[in-house]
Amino acid sequence: MIRFRNPSSSLETILVSFERLxxxxxxxxxxxxxxxxxxxxxxxxxxxSGFIGDAALSLGANKDRSRDKTYNNAKMFAEIYRLLGLVSxxxxxxxxxxxxxxxxxxxxxxxxxxxxIEECVLGMNNPNKIIDVSYDExxxxxxxxxLTMNELDGIICRDEMILGPMNVNDNSPSEFNKMLQYxxxxxxxxxxxxxxxxxxxxxxxxxxxxxxxxTSVKNCTRFPISVLKYCDWVKNINLNIxxxxxxxxxxxxxxxxxxxxxxxxxDIRLSDYEICSDRQKQALIRLGAFQMLVRAxxxxxxxxxxLEKDREEVYDLLKGKEILFSPYQTLxxxxxxxxxxxxFEAHSSENKTKRLSCYxxxxxxxxxxxxxxxxxxxxxxxxxxxxxxxxxxxxxxxRVLYKSEKNRHKIIDNILAEHIxxxxxxxxxxxxxxxxxxxxxxxxxxxxxxxxxxxxxxRDSERSIPIEIKSPSEEMYISIKAIRQALENxxxxxxxxxxxxxxxxxxxxxxxxxxxxxxxVLDLISNIKDTYGYSIAxxxxxxxxxxxxxxxxxxxxxxxxxxxxxxxxxxxxxINC
Amino acid sequence: xxxxxxxxxxxxxxxxxxARSLSVTFNPENETVVKLDNGMYIRxxxxxxxxxxxxxxxxxxxxxxxxxxxxxxxxxDVCPVNAIKTGLEKIEIDDNKCIGCGLCAASCPFGAIxxxxxxxxxxxxxxxxxxELLVNADGIKRQCDYIKxxxxxxxxxxxxxxxxxxIDAIYENIKNMSQEEQNILARNxxxxxxxxxxxxxxxxxxxxxxxxxKNKMQFGIVEIETGMDVLxxxxxxxxxxxxxxxxxxxxKSKNHPLAIILGIPNKRTDYWQVIxxxxxxxxxxxxxxxxxALLILLWNNRKENDFDKYYIDIxxxxxxxxxxxxxxxxxxxxxxxxGVLENEK
Numbered sequence: 001m002i003r004f005r006n007p008s009s010s011l012e013t014i015l016v017s018f019e020r021l022x023x024x025x026x027x028x029x030x031x032x033x034x035x036x037x038x039x040x041x042x043x044x045x046x047x048x049s050g051f052i053g054d055a056a057l058s059l060g061a062n063k064d065r066s067r068d069k070t071y072n073n074a075k076m077f078a079e080i081y082r083l084l085g086l087v088s089x090x091x092x093x094x095x096x097x098x099x100x101x102x103x104x105x106x107x108x109x110x111x112x113x114x115x116x117i118e119e120c121v122l123g124m125n126n127p128n129k130i131i132d133v134s135y136d137e138x139x140x141x142x143x144x145x146x147l148t149m150n151e152l153d154g155i156i157c158r159d160e161m162i163l164g165p166m167n168v169n170d171n172s173p174s175e176f177n178k179m180l181q182y183x184x185x186x187x188x189x190x191x192x193x194x195x196x197x198x199x200x201x202x203x204x205x206x207x208x209x210x211x212x213x214x215t216s217v218k219n220c221t222r223f224p225i226s227v228l229k230y231c232d233w234v235k236n237i238n239l240n241i242x243x244x245x246x247x248x249x250x251x252x253x254x255x256x257x258x259x260x261x262x263x264x265x266x267d268i269r270l271s272d273y274e275i276c277s278d279r280q281k282q283a284l285i286r287l288g289a290f291q292m293l294v295r296a297x298x299x300x301x302x303x304x305x306x307l308e309k310d311r312e313e314v315y316d317l318l319k320g321k322e323i324l325f326s327p328y329q330t331l332x333x334x335x336x337x338x339x340x341x342x343x344f345e346a347h348s349s350e351n352k353t354k355r356l357s358c359y360x361x362x363x364x365x366x367x368x369x370x371x372x373x374x375x376x377x378x379x380x381x382x383x384x385x386x387x388x389x390x391x392x393x394x395x396x397x398x399r400v401l402y403k404s405e406k407n408r409h410k411i412i413d414n415i416l417a418e419h420i421x422x423x424x425x426x427x428x429x430x431x432x433x434x435x436x437x438x439x440x441x442x443x444x445x446x447x448x449x450x451x452x453x454x455x456x457x458x459r460d461s462e463r464s465i466p467i468e469i470k471s472p473s474e475e476m477y478i479s480i481k482a483i484r485q486a487l488e489n490x491x492x493x494x495x496x497x498x499x500x501x502x503x504x505x506x507x508x509x510x511x512x513x514x515x516x517x518x519x520x521v522l523d524l525i526s527n528i529k530d531t532y533g534y535s536i537a538x539x540x541x542x543x544x545x546x547x548x549x550x551x552x553x554x555x556x557x558x559x560x561x562x563x564x565x566x567x568x569x570x571x572x573x574x575i576n577c
Numbered sequence: 578x579x580x581x582x583x584x585x586x587x588x589x590x591x592x593x594x595x596a597r598s599l600s601v602t603f604n605p606e607n608e609t610v611v612k613l614d615n616g617m618y619i620r621x622x623x624x625x626x627x628x629x630x631x632x633x634x635x636x637x638x639x640x641x642x643x644x645x646x647x648x649x650x651x652x653x654d655v656c657p658v659n660a661i662k663t664g665l666e667k668i669e670i671d672d673n674k675c676i677g678c679g680l681c682a683a684s685c686p687f688g689a690i691x692x693x694x695x696x697x698x699x700x701x702x703x704x705x706x707x708x709e710l711l712v713n714a715d716g717i718k719r720q721c722d723y724i725k726x727x728x729x730x731x732x733x734x735x736x737x738x739x740x741x742x743x744i745d746a747i748y749e750n751i752k753n754m755s756q757e758e759q760n761i762l763a764r765n766x767x768x769x770x771x772x773x774x775x776x777x778x779x780x781x782x783x784x785x786x787x788x789x790x791k792n793k794m795q796f797g798i799v800e801i802e803t804g805m806d807v808l809x810x811x812x813x814x815x816x817x818x819x820x821x822x823x824x825x826x827x828x829k830s831k832n833h834p835l836a837i838i839l840g841i842p843n844k845r846t847d848y849w850q851v852i853x854x855x856x857x858x859x860x861x862x863x864x865x866x867x868x869x870a871l872l873i874l875l876w877n878n879r880k881e882n883d884f885d886k887y888y889i890d891i892x893x894x895x896x897x898x899x900x901x902x903x904x905x906x907x908x909x910x911x912x913x914x915x916g917v918l919e920n921e922k
Contacts (some may be wrong), residue, residue, distance in 0.1 A: 016651040109717050113776040484812035496853035527819035
């Protein structure tokens, strides 16, 4: 499967970055990833941990180049520019670059950059002599995806694109047609589409054994999707073809026009080029490069005579058709320049920019420290006033499970599995029940009471705690959204005084699994504490079940007092309650 | 062989012969009138700028100088829906895409774009007034210098008369735009109303805010919401303020948050009370302004640097008064229409 690098979600950023690089580096003999990192970071065009400029260089820096964020980001930018044919490798060193003839035209005032980019993306093809890739599909991807959409009612969704155009040798008509037929057949069967996607991911060679992660596979579509949209070839549309609403891309009028243009062109691949004579090869290079510029609205009157001779030279190959061949995206820099009569002086390592040697690590803000100090300090039995029918039912359920399982972890896993598809009508009462077993007076909010914006409340005569609950059907992993709502709950409770509380006492977010993006959630909790002074504690449901099971089976409770000052992601299992 | 230079870009560029513009007057549904420094009045013609300001925002308008280290969205398009492109003789606007916001018209220094029937149109005018320049380094420099001068021209008049019909049509268009396009529209409106404004960069998980604005009076974070869940705006703003405080040292008292929404929510929603709660407890007044209000100010060539006056909550949920005051006249929109100036009934 084709794997596209993704240095930025926005093609606009990639292009603005190119302009800046050109303006800063055009007079250098050559430049490398360090130069790119410095220029882009200083121009606020590349971020590390959300910072840009010197801060980004400093935060991203690492003596181990494979872990140096800004260096690796620069490397990804360079790879995209190489793929687009805007820069190429010189000195036979894979990280020494120079702008190509096409790249120089991107910087011409008044140049139609969008038109040039259209040409560059249509020029991308594999195999080529400029980039070693870990896939072996023989494909001109963007032409392939447009022609595929044209055959499939003008639409394609992301997953179809992965299984189709990103996974086919498009210069084999039989393979191309087989791919089309596959997509036609799979439409309507969402389960098969997903299964095939998983099988594909497993079959791919990733960093780890057992294939690539499905998420990583899907991430490979970010660049092509942003390109398709940037070029105005597609627009988004939601369709119900798979029995559910799925986002598709639909060809626009310009998309269809491009398809018609592609159909009339002669697509020259590396294999076609290699069997030509030297004179034909040079003619193909000139025709390919100049024709790209003509289509990008440059006037080539001054070289038309020479191009006419070149057309005659390769007439048997092109048969009078317009050429689709991007030499800088297919062949070595020096080979193309020779055919274009472009010469450079020998490259030297002088005139290079020094990289800032500031290695510092990002400060990790551990805010869950208070949770670590949470210790079981006294035994707590079920309090009579907190017992409800749900509490009794849960207690009985745990005891029944214990008889068959005899293992606390298995009991927790069982209960966790029972609630994996809970909607809020099932999940909120579960949270209420667990907190009541733990020993606090928890009440879920009644539906339709607008003033009670929290989902549950631990009522207390002095220090009530609002709880934001996310059921697994809303989100499996507690997110930033829940943290934001927990803060809002605290502010509303303090303002409206529905129940008595104080500024110090915590506000909770409870969900099915702990946050997936742990650092991001911890950062936000810490920032909120620093800015507003409020403590937010996050519980996953397994931790609460764990405490409740311990209380029910072994009479082991927790120190209730600690509940009021919790902050960060609470991992009760770790503290051996 | 290396003969490809700017002189071969297929384009015709112009400047005005022997005169510069002093002022541009907009007229609803009609071409603008330009007063020249030689005392003449003309209907302008597109001079096909080599770097068209009606297409690309100026970098300096989008940066927040105080926080150069904040990663910004690099999209500089003036038109949020990409309806405008360069042509051989003049700028071209795609009627099918144009939403009629007027940003391109407000950006053209020469007044060569106007609004008619809710669409932007390019004036061709009398081209005998124009001098064609060669598209080479000298010609480009001459045109750029010329544009720098005419950029100082004052702009008066009304680009588009607001009405229920006009707002209804443009709101339908905005609803159909992608979130990124809506964000670009909001940013560009802030810029054209005299602010520096920037959007957060996509995919930056550390800075979740939609944008920032800065003017001679205020700095603030911006949240943009066109859906139903306006409560998310208030939550996001609290998050943004915390991030700006801790990561960039902006005390919350110095941050003047602005919510840009499509329509002012119904009084029955809890938004208004929550806004008041936030002001009461953490002393953060969240100002709320609508796309419609920003557009009305743009169409009337107004500048706005004080967003504090758009603080509205359960006790007062109308922005009609400050908008009318700035426009210098009463706004011709029915009460509650699309929630532009007050909540819908």
